[in-house]
Amino acid sequence: MTQVFKPLRTAVVLAVSAFVCSAAMAAASADSGSVRVIVAYKAGAAAKIRNGLVALGGKVRDDLSDDNAIAISVPKAKLAKLKALAGVDYVEEDVVHHILGTRSNSIKSRKVAAAAASTQTVPYGITLVQADQVTGTPKWTPKICIVDSGIDATHEDLAGNKLAGQNFSGSGSWNTDENAHGTHVAGTIAALDNGLGVVGVNGKKQVSLYISKVFDSTGSASSSTITKAMNACGRAKANIISMSLGANSASKTEKRAIDRLAKKGILFVAAAGNDGTTAVSYPAGFDNVMSVAAVDENKAWASFSQYNSTVDIAGPGVAVVSTVPPNVLTMGVLKVGGATVPSLSMEGAPVKGATGPLADFGFGDAPVAGSMTGKICLISRGNISFADKVVNCQTSGGIGAVIYNNTSGELAGTMGDTVTTIPSVGITQADGATLMGQLGTSTYVAIEPDPAKYASFNGTSMATPHVSAVAGLVWSYFPSCTAQQIRTTLINSALDIGDAGRDDKTGAGLVQAKAAIDRITAMGCGN
Known part of the structure; x- marks a missing residue:
């Protein structure tokens, strides 16, 4: 089987704004009103700072005593009081790296x-x-x-x-x-x-x-x-x-x-x-x-x-x-009538597979209730985002999506921040044209763990x-x-x-x- 490799969604996150990511982490915490910061303290002030943190409702995350510091989560409303504690050298955001x-x-x-x-x-x-x-x-x-x-x-x-x-x-x-x-x-x-x-x-x-x-x-x-x-x-x-x-x-x-x-x-x-x-x-x-x-x-x-x-x-x-x-990265798999078609997994697509008849979904511009129920959507690139195309297929009852390019070359796409529940892959324009002649054929589309070393x-x-x-x-x-x-x-x-x-x-x-x-x-x- 021809295997086309694609990275984990998270592996393609590059230098995203550290501030945005830190805010997202804070929002995801149990206490949505808290922030994660690093508190550096002056020599000999460690015990005093820890006692002060407890009084402010702070929670210790990491002990950084090698560098006279401590990582904590603290209510946002208490930041000013935290900075004013005796013995504090500085307070800074606990920056997120990628x-x-x-x-x-x-x-x-x-x-x-x-x-x-x-x-x-x-x-x-x-x-x-x-x-x-x-x-x-x-x-x-x-x-x-x-x-x-x-x-x-x-x-x-x-x-x-x-x-x-x-x-x-x-x-x-x-x-x-x-x-x-x-x-x-x-x-x-x-x-x-x-x-x-x-x-x-x-x-x-x-x-x-x-x-x-x-x-x-x-x-x-x-x-x-x-x-x-x-x-x-x-x-x-x-x-x-x-x-x-x-x-x-x-x-x-x-x-x-x-x-x-x-x-x-x-x-x-x-x-x-x-x-x-x-x-x-x-x-x-x-x-x-x-x-x-x-x-x-x-x-x-x-x-x-x-x-x-x-x-x-x-x-x-x-x-x-x-x-x-092996089996940590993922790969896109597409089989039409039992024959493998080279494909690239859409970044962010779920790791799962689906089998159903191949159906033309045009540009996937809009959902049509029930029109794709139990089917694999064959969609042309263009007009709207890849994520919107997959969501429209999904909303129309589709169980998998295959998007073909509108120009020469392979198609590597992404779901961005959109969460989808069906597997989706990209293929070349030429393969898309071929598959248009195979509508109704049993098709398997999947995102699978990649066994490559x-x-x-x-x-x-x-x-x-x-x-x-x-x-x-x-x-x-x-x-x-x-x-x-x-x-x-x-x-x-x-x-x-x-x-x-x-x-x-x-x-x-x-x-x-x-x-x-x-x-x-x-x-x-x-x-």
Whole structure:
């Protein structure tokens, strides 16, 4: 059966406004009149602040004592009194962060991912960053901490690595991944050169991994959770902290933790963001964090990659094939008269299937009561949104929807914020024309769990682990170098691929493993 892959709805949420998301979280809480904030307190004031919180009806969410802070929910009406409590340093919003990677649905990327299932494939990014040119025996094994959605520790391409971790997400455990994003990131860093699947930058176990899990299947997490996770990385003696995540607002508490951990010799690497604008994403925008932009296999800047003065360096981030846990992502399935028709699942469509006769529903402009009862709606693209078309089919009694394109190419659509109850997929214009000649034929349409162990993703989320992994690879040969020296060397040895010199889109250029090693060999650390 031809399988066409589509990501979880939540995996495609990019840099949504942190304020809107935080408001949504507050509205969803048991106390709709409360807000989630971080309260930083002055030295020695912890007990006093906690007592004051109780008096104000506050509820402790997270203990951030490493950074003299506490995350709480408190009635909105009490915020002013909270800020006025003796010993309070500051009160800030508990900003929400999101993963910054989406699944790629191009025909080429699907073929590469499918090939990895049958024979070991070297992703183009490994060559672009020169990981395949590095030889010799490492002097030590740096530890990379991945702050993400966990890892499928049983994955055939990851299980042989040295793994440990901690779970802060409230979903599964650190060695499970209900989103797939974290496992994909881990594969780019350390998928084993074992004759299976793909190869990571550190395919010969040149690094160990510590997993600080912050995301569940929704792909969002609070600043307080991420701060706790970073501190766990520090306690685990991580050398590099890799964060393929971001928010539109800066958190003072996060910055406080990052600055403190950076002083202890940890290198921070984070995604620049996927809005394709000049906006700054955080934590990438902080001074002690390397901000990573994305490029494609031709070393061209990815149009979704945010560009600004904080961008330091670039890594491969378009159609990157890596490891994923089976049956976590979803795929669209369409069979007409028993024959498979290539399809893409509509983002946000429910995971379910339906069988019924195929029926022409035109443009799906308006519902017609009972007209589609028990049928699969065949709908042309155009006039109204995909979500409205599916809702109209559903309202008319339809049990599934197939939307065909009105121009050449595949059709990948979304339900947006609309909740639908029937499966829906998109197909090409040519296939739509063919199916118009098969009306009445028994048709099966479904969104099903995807059993694939490899998938292609886009995003600065994918570029970030390339840089983190190269940092670990280079550092493994030079244990005497400091984190700051490794950062400086990576920047000075990067391949200039944008405007001459540093530019806002790709920073210093494409990260280069062998060039960095050669530079340290010739000039010493940090030159």
